[in-house]
Amino acid sequence: MVKQTIQIFARIRPTKKTTSVYSIDDDEEKAGSTLEFVVPRDLADGFVNNKKESYRFRFQKVFDQGAKQDDIFETIAKPVADSVLAGYNGTIFAYGQTGSGKTFTITGGAERYSDRGIIPRTLSYIYQHFSQDSGNVYSAHISYLEIYNEDGYDLLDPRHEASRLEDLPKVTIMEDENQNIHLKNLSIQQSANEEEALNLLFLGDTNRMIAETPMNQASTRSHCIFTIHVCSREPGSSTLRRSKLHLVDLAGSERVGKTGVGGQLLTEAKYINLSLHFLEQVIIALSEKNRSHIPYRNSMMTSVLRDSLGGNCMTTMIATVSVDKRNVDESISTCRFAQRVALIKNEALLNEELDPALLIIRLKREIQSLKEELAMVTGEQREDQLTEEEIHNLEEQVRKFVEDPDPEVTLDLGPDMRKIHHSFSLLKGMVRDKLSGGGGDGEPPTPSDVPSKPGSPQPEEVKKLRDILQQRDNEISVLVNMLKKEKKKAQDAAAQLAFFTNGQPQSQNSLQSSTAMPAESRMSQDKEAVPCDSGTSHALHRRQGPELSMGRQEAFEIFRRDREDSVTIDDNKALLKQRFAEAKALGEQVNDARSRVNELKLQLERRRRQTAAQGLAEGIAEPVEPDPVEERLCEQIEEEKKSYKSTFGRLKALKTEIEHLQLLLERSKVKLQRDFQEWWSQESTRLQKQEGTAAGQSPASTNQLLESSPSHVTLTREPSLSGTVQELPVRRERVSSAPSARDLRNFVPNPPAVRGESASRDRPSSQAGQQSQLRVLATAGPSSSIPLTGDKRTDADILAFVRARQNLLSRTGSAQQ
Numbered sequence: 001m002v003k004q005t006i007q008i009f010a011r012i013r014p015t016k017k018t019t020s021v022y023s024i025d026d027d028e029e030k031a032g033s034t035l036e037f038v039v040p041r042d043l044a045d046g047f048v049n050n051k052k053e054s055y056r057f058r059f060q061k062v063f064d065q066g067a068k069q070d071d072i073f074e075t076i077a078k079p080v081a082d083s084v085l086a087g088y089n090g091t092i093f094a095y096g097q098t099g100s101g102k103t104f105t106i107t108g109g110a111e112r113y114s115d116r117g118i119i120p121r122t123l124s125y126i127y128q129h130f131s132q133d134s135g136n137v138y139s140a141h142i143s144y145l146e147i148y149n150e151d152g153y154d155l156l157d158p159r160h161e162a163s164r165l166e167d168l169p170k171v172t173i174m175e176d177e178n179q180n181i182h183l184k185n186l187s188i189q190q191s192a193n194e195e196e197a198l199n200l201l202f203l204g205d206t207n208r209m210i211a212e213t214p215m216n217q218a219s220t221r222s223h224c225i226f227t228i229h230v231c232s233r234e235p236g237s238s239t240l241r242r243s244k245l246h247l248v249d250l251a252g253s254e255r256v257g258k259t260g261v262g263g264q265l266l267t268e269a270k271y272i273n274l275s276l277h278f279l280e281q282v283i284i285a286l287s288e289k290n291r292s293h294i295p296y297r298n299s300m301m302t303s304v305l306r307d308s309l310g311g312n313c314m315t316t317m318i319a320t321v322s323v324d325k326r327n328v329d330e331s332i333s334t335c336r337f338a339q340r341v342a343l344i345k346n347e348a349l350l351n352e353e354l355d356p357a358l359l360i361i362r363l364k365r366e367i368q369s370l371k372e373e374l375a376m377v378t379g380e381q382r383e384d385q386l387t388e389e390e391i392h393n394l395e396e397q398v399r400k401f402v403e404d405p406d407p408e409v410t411l412d413l414g415p416d417m418r419k420i421h422h423s424f425s426l427l428k429g430m431v432r433d434k435l436s437g438g439g440g441d442g443e444p445p446t447p448s449d450v451p452s453k454p455g456s457p458q459p460e461e462v463k464k465l466r467d468i469l470q471q472r473d474n475e476i477s478v479l480v481n482m483l484k485k486e487k488k489k490a491q492d493a494a495a496q497l498a499f500f501t502n503g504q505p506q507s508q509n510s511l512q513s514s515t516a517m518p519a520e521s522r523m524s525q526d527k528e529a530v531p532c533d534s535g536t537s538h539a540l541h542r543r544q545g546p547e548l549s550m551g552r553q554e555a556f557e558i559f560r561r562d563r564e565d566s567v568t569i570d571d572n573k574a575l576l577k578q579r580f581a582e583a584k585a586l587g588e589q590v591n592d593a594r595s596r597v598n599e600l601k602l603q604l605e606r607r608r609r610q611t612a613a614q615g616l617a618e619g620i621a622e623p624v625e626p627d628p629v630e631e632r633l634c635e636q637i638e639e640e641k642k643s644y645k646s647t648f649g650r651l652k653a654l655k656t657e658i659e660h661l662q663l664l665l666e667r668s669k670v671k672l673q674r675d676f677q678e679w680w681s682q683e684s685t686r687l688q689k690q691e692g693t694a695a696g697q698s699p700a701s702t703n704q705l706l707e708s709s710p711s712h713v714t715l716t717r718e719p720s721l722s723g724t725v726q727e728l729p730v731r732r733e734r735v736s737s738a739p740s741a742r743d744l745r746n747f748v749p750n751p752p753a754v755r756g757e758s759a760s761r762d763r764p765s766s767q768a769g770q771q772s773q774l775r776v777l778a779t780a781g782p783s784s785s786i787p788l789t790g791d792k793r794t795d796a797d798i799l800a801f802v803r804a805r806q807n808l809l810s811r812t813g814s815a816q817q
């Protein structure tokens with residue numbers, strides 16, 4: 001058992017804004033750091049400070065703004081991963097206010113490979129350990145739980161692709177009589193390697209992202225628990241070690257009062273505050289001595305993390321802190337929370353258990369042996385014959401026993417009298433054979449020795465023939481092995497070539513199947529699929545949406561170009577292309593090195609044969625001097641092997657990076673589509689409202705809108721930042737004329753806002769020289785447009801309806817006249 005208090009670390013998020021006064025003092029002797037905030041006694045920035053000026057908090061280590069993701073992994077996550085690999089449970093959780101960098105620390109940034117967070121790095125580390133530790137057999141399973149408004153959801157549930165969060169089956173907690181927690185409806189997926197595990201992480205993250213709506217930015221207001229279940233066993237042992245590693249990204253810890261939200265957001269904030277409040281209660285209860293009742297059951301999060309808090313687990317907390325001046329109160333409250341957490345003592349146990357299947361096999365064997373022993377002691381005879389396999393095994397055993405020069409060696413036959421009898425008769429046969437001269441070569445006779453009969457070949461001849469036979473057998477098995485190896489190499493080479501020229505190997509889950517298309521062709525899919533209006537854009541595999549109206553496609557192109565992260569997407573694409581070229585070159589180098597090794601081996605083989613033949617001809621059994629040619633060949637082989645190994649290592653690392661970049665790109669695309677979808681529907685609603693307000697009518701009244709639809713619309717470009725106004729050709733077509741793609745183009749809503757900033761959504765993009773934003777401006781009449789949907793077919797239907805209606809109206813008009 002390992003007794004340990006929860007380890008606490010602090011990480012300060014980089015900022016360009018004015019920061020509060022803070023300092024970090026690293027105390028090497030006591031292996032800790034102190035984070036100090038100095039808050040002047042004034043009312044600046046709303047923080048009423050009438051208490052003290054300096055707030056000092058002690059952590060295992062404080063990471064300042066410049067800390068890199070690999071430092072965080074090495075110092076915080078690696079020791080926890082090591083203890084998980086050794087069979088202890090581990091938890092790392094990030095706590096801090098919204099935007100302080102919890103997700104960045106736990107999962108990583110969505111843009112650069114170097115921004116990988118604790119989860120992908122830990123997965124990499126764990127699978128590397130699996131492949132390097134030949135003394136144990138490992139397996140890993142993954143689960144990914146999201147807790148939103150006190151309800152649990154399985155982020156790896158395939159139904160996510162077609163549902164909103166609320167429509168999914170809820171994960172529920174069940175407790176057994178031993179007070180162990182079980183989570184119903186939470187899938188636990190096996191992942192055989194790092195690639196599969198990363199795919200699951202990305203699948204969960206993408207599901208998390210696409211389930212969000214502007215009103216429900218669940219990523220900020222939900223808790224997420226990514227769990228790696230590790231199982232290990234020494235080969236042949238029936239003892240299993242099972243451990244869990246929870247990597248937890250908690251919801252933002254800020255208080256409701258400050259954010260001043262209402263409606264749905266208020267409900268969410270209350271739930272967050274409540275669950276964090278229950279977390280705090282559990283922590284306070286745990287830090288109090290002699291407290292018998294710990295209120296774990298109050299919330300789902302504390303129930304799930306029960307072991308991590310005061311239980312069988314090695315737990316680490318990362319307090320993420322924003323040092324922006326306006327956040328100083330939240331930062332201080334985060335640090336205070338951490339100080340309380342640091343008082344909690346956990347008792348981690350080595351999670352060993354017996355594998356029931358192996359235990360049964362072992363017990364069966366033991367029963368059999370005991371039965372045999374009993375039969376021998378009681379003199380009871382077994383009637384049944386030895387099986388063919390048993391006889392064969394006995395012959396092998398006896399042969400090995402006889403051939404072994406060690407006088408101490410024993411023949412372990414167990415208590416079965418039938419086996420003992422049979423072994424004795426085998427031995428008798430050998431001795432008789434030896435006595436009759438069958439084994440007079442000094443070699444011990446074997447069970448298969450044929451006793452010599454009159455007229456049969458002389459023993460020397462038999463021996464010679466047997467030697468030749470043995471030699472041939474050896475040659476055949478060498479050849480068969482060579483053939484097998486060559487076949488495998490050819491298969492490997494073909495697979496590698498296919499990977500680096502065509503694409504990925506076969507994959508298993510849905511995300512993999514989406515990423516399994518040829519990588520280069522994936523990159524060449526420069527045009528991201530525009531989401532369709534009807535239905536959702538949830539499915540990850542929906543790469544190419546249905547046919548779109550021109551306006552929508554055009555709007556999407558502008559939206560994409562003007563996004564803040566479009567540069568990163570392009571950068572990543574360029575980087576991916578570069579990495580592919582590198583991987584291809586490395587793949588070729590690996591193949592070349594392997595061919596060279598094979599060629600050198602052949603040369604060496606030829607040389608050895610030549611030397612042996614020469615030795616035979618000259619009557620020299622063993623050459624006295626080492627052959628310099630042979631030595632050089634051996635050195636060359638070693639060098640080539642080294643170069644092969646190092647190039648292969650680089651290729652493997654590059655492959656991981658490529659896969660990660662592909663998944664980042666994939667996620668960016670899904671996000672782009674989702675953001676566009678959101679923006680599009682927001683703009684449509686806004687336009688409708690404008691129309692309604694301008695006409696003094698309810699925007700919901702389509703009839704009224706259609707009645708007041710103008711017969712002329714003008715398409716202009718907004719002034720660019722340089723001040724020029726570009727007039728596009730003025731269209732003077734009646735709406736009642738047949739709808740064309742250009743008709744639809746006129747209904748492109750406002751241009752995109754910068755990424756993720758809802759406040760800036762209505763601002764024109766600030767990127768100079770990119771003001772090609774299309775806007776519908778009315779030239780006449782109070783209302784200028786029909787609220788089209790952007791879906792070609794639906795829009796055509798609407799326009800056809802307008803046409804029919806106008807025809808009808810004009811006919812009625814002329815009839816009345």
Ligand SMILES: Nc1ncnc2c1ncn2[C@@H]1O[C@H](COP(=O)(O)OP(=O)(O)OP(=O)(O)O)[C@@H](O)[C@H]1O
Binds near residue numbers: 096251
């Ligand atoms: N150490 C860092 N280095 C660079 N960028 C960072 C760092 N920490 C956070 N960021 C960036 O700050 C933004 C907010 O971070 P993040 O989403 O991780 O915050 P959070 O605490 O998880 O917020 P929420 O509670 O809303 O989920 C992101 O754009 C992220 O990339």
